[in-house]
Structure formats: C-alpha cells, structure tokens
Amino acid sequence: MSDYTVRTLRPDEHRTAADLFRLTLHHVPATDETWRRFTERMLQPGRTLGAFDTELIGTVRSFDAEITLPGGARAGVAAVTGVGVRPDRTRRGILTELMRAQLTDIASRGLPFAALRASEGVIYNRFGYGVTTRSRSYRIDRRRAVLRADVPAAGQVELWPLDTALERLPELYASLPHTRPGMMTRPPYWWPGWERHAREATSPVVTAVHHGPNGPDGYVVYTVERKNWNDPAVLEVLSLHTATGEAFNGLWRYLLGVDLVDTLRAEERPVDEPAELLFTDLRAVQDTGGGDELWLRLVDVPAALGAREYAGEPVVLEVVDPVLETNSGRYQVSPDGVRRTGAAADLRLGVDALAMIYLGAWRPSLLAAAGRIQPADPAVLLRADRLFATSVPAWCGTHF
Ligand SMILES: CC(C)(COP(=O)(O)OP(=O)(O)OC[C@H]1O[C@@H](n2cnc3c(N)ncnc32)[C@H](O)[C@@H]1OP(=O)(O)O)[C@@H](O)C(=O)NCCC(=O)NCCS
Structure with missing residues (x-):
C-alpha cells in the first residue's frame, strides 16, 4: 500500500510542480516573469500529474506532437517531460506510480506513442521506453576546415532578428520535410521553451536562414561563446534543419565565414550527417561523442x-x-x-x-x-x- 496519491493537477498547482521539477534538476525556481512569459505557456491543459503525501512530492507532464515513422507516415506521440521526484522521497516507487498513471492516461487518449529524453540511462527501460534514435556530436577546427572547391554553392543566407525568428521559425520548421524516422512536430507548447532559452542566453542566439529557388529551405540557430578578448571562441550549433543538400552546404559555408570563431561545435546530430564531405581535409571534423537521443514507448x-x-x-x-x-x-x-x-x-x-x-x-x-x-x-x-x-x-x- 502506498501512502501517497497520484492525480492530475489543477492549473493553480502547476507552478509548484514546475518549481519542484526545477529543484530536482538543481535549478532555482522560475521568476514571476519567466513563469508568466514562458513556462506557463508550455503546459498543455490536463497533462501534468502530481504525487502527494502531505504535499506535492513528484510530477510528470506531457504535450501532444507527431512523430515521423519509417515509410513517412506520422503518428500521435505524447512528449513526456518535467519528470521529477523530491530528493527526500526518491527510491520508494513514486516515479513508478506516476509513470503508470501517465501511460494509462496517454493510452486512454488514443495516442500510440510516448517519447522522452532521459537524464539518466537507467530510469526508463522498466517503464517500457527504449532508445529509438542515436546521435553524433562533432567539432570542426576552423583553421583546418577548407571547403572543397567542388561543393556546390547556391542560394543566399539571411539573418533573422530574434523577433522575426520567433514569428517565422515555427512555420519554416513545419514546412521542412521530415525525412528521418523519429523527427517530431513542434506544437505551440514547444516554442516558449525555445524563446526562453533565446531570450535568457548570455550570448546572442542567432538564426540564419537559407533561401533557395523556392524561398526559405533551411535554417541554423547558433551562438558564439567568447569570454575574453583573446580567448578562443566556440560557435555552437543549437539547431540545424534543411530541406536540401544545397541548404546544408550553404549554411555550413556561412557558419565557416563567421568572424572571430576558432571552433564550431554541433551536438546531437544525425549519425550519418555528411559534414566531413565538405572539406579538403576530412579530419577537420572530429567526433566528440554521441549516444542515445530519443526514447520511445509503444503505448x-x-x-x-x-x-x-x-x-x-x-x-x-x-x-x-x-x-x-x-x-x-x-x-x-x-x-x-x-x-x-x-x-x-x-x-x-x-x-x-x-x-x-x-x-x-x-x-x-x-x-x-x-x-x-x-x-x-x-x-x-x-x-x-x-x-x-x-x-x-x-x-x-x-x-x-
Ligand atoms: C529519476 C527520478 C524521477 C526517479 O524517481 P523515484 O521516485 O526515485 O523512482 P522509483 O522509486 O519509482 O524507481 C523505480 C526503480 O527505478 C530505479 N531508479 C529510478 N531512478 C533511478 C536513478 N536515477 N538511478 C538508478 N536507479 C533509479 C529505482 O532504484 C527503482 O528500482 P527498483 O524497482 O529495482 O527498486 C528521481 O530520481 C529524480 O527526480 N531525479 C532527478 C531529476 C531527473 O533526473 N528527472 C528525470 C528527467 S528525464
């Protein structure tokens, strides 16, 4: 018999749940402004669960999206996130109860899949989730990265100011082909998290859009960390999606031309992304790691x-x-x-x-x-x- 209960949270309990989740990740609570501007807008109504004894001690939530399957069909998926149990109540089965309740709820909504990103590799197998996509991370040494003369050059790259990016990226992302199994739609509950990251980052978060013959056909979002005047600077690719090889080439051509950058880093990229094929020295691209990316649950x-x-x-x-x-x-x-x-x-x-x-x-x-x-x-x-x-x-x- 458990001495706690699990139920769907009321809207007036959502902020406590969000702060509890942040505590479990060792983050400070959201400020009033962050809560109002971003976090509250990320919550799909009726989709946050809580576990209570005398007060809230654990939480999980999800929002609806679609996932691309082999063959190109898309299916409904509950994107599970905000998973945390208060540190003084862990390892006594609270997540187990929350997961059971959440999966039952997702099944009752007729969603065939649930998916998540795991903070640790040992948590989710027992609940039926398995690693379903893997990724690769790499870094490019800019001094060695000379583009091959035969890399086709086409199209134009244009920077979108942050407000333009916030307005137009959702439509651009949705219009790009989801060519790989595992790619997900980004519903309105997803974008406030992106906006928050972009607005609260300490270095500018820049969006560069590639225009091909039929309009925008790819984009990259990046940031450059350059702490002091003489320190080596690292350009970090935060998101890169393209419809065509031309857009991929064009965006990398652009990134390599950004001034005051020593190294470019791309994390959680497709395992077969052909970055090294662009350069005269394919060792300009070095693998820095990789691992599990998306965890899927067939509900x-x-x-x-x-x-x-x-x-x-x-x-x-x-x-x-x-x-x-x-x-x-x-x-x-x-x-x-x-x-x-x-x-x-x-x-x-x-x-x-x-x-x-x-x-x-x-x-x-x-x-x-x-x-x-x-x-x-x-x-x-x-x-x-x-x-x-x-x-x-x-x-x-x-x-x-
Ligand atoms: C991960 C977390 C939610 C687990 O909650 P919990 O209530 O302790 O989980 P449970 O007690 O239901 O655990 C069920 C089983 O999984 C194991 N388990 C759960 N989390 C584990 C972890 N992080 N490391 C090792 N084992 C873990 C438990 O030992 C238990 O095993 P058992 O059935 O053999 O006894 C909690 O530790 C937490 O909040 N962690 C920090 C935030 C976090 O990482 N959230 C996940 C974001 S994706």
Whole structure:
C-alpha cells in the first residue's frame, strides 16, 4: 500500500510542480516573469500529474506532437517531460506510480506513442521506453576546415532578428520535410521553451536562414561563446534543419565565414550527417561523442506496429509489456500489415526492446546477441533485421 496519491493537477498547482521539477534538476525556481512569459505557456491543459503525501512530492507532464515513422507516415506521440521526484522521497516507487498513471492516461487518449529524453540511462527501460534514435556530436577546427572547391554553392543566407525568428521559425520548421524516422512536430507548447532559452542566453542566439529557388529551405540557430578578448571562441550549433543538400552546404559555408570563431561545435546530430564531405581535409571534423537521443514507448502496440512500413518476409513477435498488459501478445508483422496471431513466436521481446528496433536504431540480431531478444531459431534474425531496417538512420533533432 502506498501512502501517497497520484492525480492530475489543477492549473493553480502547476507552478509548484514546475518549481519542484526545477529543484530536482538543481535549478532555482522560475521568476514571476519567466513563469508568466514562458513556462506557463508550455503546459498543455490536463497533462501534468502530481504525487502527494502531505504535499506535492513528484510530477510528470506531457504535450501532444507527431512523430515521423519509417515509410513517412506520422503518428500521435505524447512528449513526456518535467519528470521529477523530491530528493527526500526518491527510491520508494513514486516515479513508478506516476509513470503508470501517465501511460494509462496517454493510452486512454488514443495516442500510440510516448517519447522522452532521459537524464539518466537507467530510469526508463522498466517503464517500457527504449532508445529509438542515436546521435553524433562533432567539432570542426576552423583553421583546418577548407571547403572543397567542388561543393556546390547556391542560394543566399539571411539573418533573422530574434523577433522575426520567433514569428517565422515555427512555420519554416513545419514546412521542412521530415525525412528521418523519429523527427517530431513542434506544437505551440514547444516554442516558449525555445524563446526562453533565446531570450535568457548570455550570448546572442542567432538564426540564419537559407533561401533557395523556392524561398526559405533551411535554417541554423547558433551562438558564439567568447569570454575574453583573446580567448578562443566556440560557435555552437543549437539547431540545424534543411530541406536540401544545397541548404546544408550553404549554411555550413556561412557558419565557416563567421568572424572571430576558432571552433564550431554541433551536438546531437544525425549519425550519418555528411559534414566531413565538405572539406579538403576530412579530419577537420572530429567526433566528440554521441549516444542515445530519443526514447520511445509503444503505448498501443498493435496500432504502433501497424503504422510503419516494413520490407521482406513476415515475422511473429511475442511482445511482453509489464505495465500496459493488454499490449502483451503475439503479432504477425509483415509488409502487408500487422495482426494478432495465435501462431508460434519467432522472437520474444520486451516492449522496451521493441522500441529499440522499431525505428531501426538497432538491428534485432544485435539485441538478440546481447540477450535482449529471444529468437526461437537464430535463422529468423536475418529476416527480422530486414523487416525492421530503415533506408535512413532515425534522428529526432528536437529537445523537450
Ligand atoms: C529519476 C527520478 C524521477 C526517479 O524517481 P523515484 O521516485 O526515485 O523512482 P522509483 O522509486 O519509482 O524507481 C523505480 C526503480 O527505478 C530505479 N531508479 C529510478 N531512478 C533511478 C536513478 N536515477 N538511478 C538508478 N536507479 C533509479 C529505482 O532504484 C527503482 O528500482 P527498483 O524497482 O529495482 O527498486 C528521481 O530520481 C529524480 O527526480 N531525479 C532527478 C531529476 C531527473 O533526473 N528527472 C528525470 C528527467 S528525464
């Protein structure tokens, strides 16, 4: 028996929840102005949950967005964020109760997916989330980064002042093709967080937009850290989305021309982003890391499995979901569709492992080798690898 309750918060409780979340991340509470101008506008009504004993001790929230799936379809996803339990109440099952309540609520809203960015790698598997996109970070040494003469040059780059960017970026982002599985829409609840970051940053947050033959076709948001007159300066790419290779080339051409910069850094980029192909010395681009990016949860397993495209031969999955138990069962998955089946399973896997193969981030055979998937016969793994493969690596590119 737990000695606390979990329920949806009333609007007059939202600020306490936001401050509690900030406390769990070791941040000071929002000022009145920050709360009014930004934080309050990030909350979708009815989507913040709280755990109480004598007072609020834990919280989670979400907002609705859409995620791109292999084959190009989009599906509803609850973007989960604001997860925190008061430090004097951790490790006694409070997050577990909040997650259970939140997933049940998301399922009752008919959303097939939930997704989040994890502060730590050990928290979310147990709730059925799995790493579904991975990213790469790199740095470019500007002295070594000479553009190849054959890199096509086309289009124009224009700076948008912050107010223009705030007004026009939502539409520009929405108009760019979501070519990779894992890319998400940015609904109105997302943008106030971006605005807050841009307005409260200590160095200017600059938006440069590439114009191609049909108008804006890509943008980069960046900031330059230059503490003292003679210190080396680092240009940090905060967001970069393009519709075409020309826009990608044009924006990097622009960034390399920004004065008073020694190093350019890009974090959480697609694993196959071709930055080094632009330079005479491909070692001008150095990997600085990478890792898990988006964590996905298949909330409605049959709907989620049925929403993406597949290639090759059918495979029967036996999915185990300890939290949303109606998802547990056997599914025949094939390019012709997905259906529940009584046939013997080819692969047995947890719903968290299913999320890891669902957007193609991991091959089923690799998860089987690591013991995360149990094949009835190892020969089926090649079929499963082909079934879940994607033509382009998944990537989200949106932080929330
Ligand atoms: C992460 C957090 C919300 C977990 O809350 P909690 O109430 O302690 O979680 P629970 O007690 O329900 O934990 C469930 C299980 O996960 C484990 N777990 C949870 N968080 C963990 C962590 N950070 N490190 C290691 N194990 C963790 C618990 O040990 C427990 O394991 P058990 O079932 O084997 O006993 C809380 O530690 C917190 O607020 N952290 C700081 C803020 C943060 O990182 N938020 C997440 C943002 S994405």
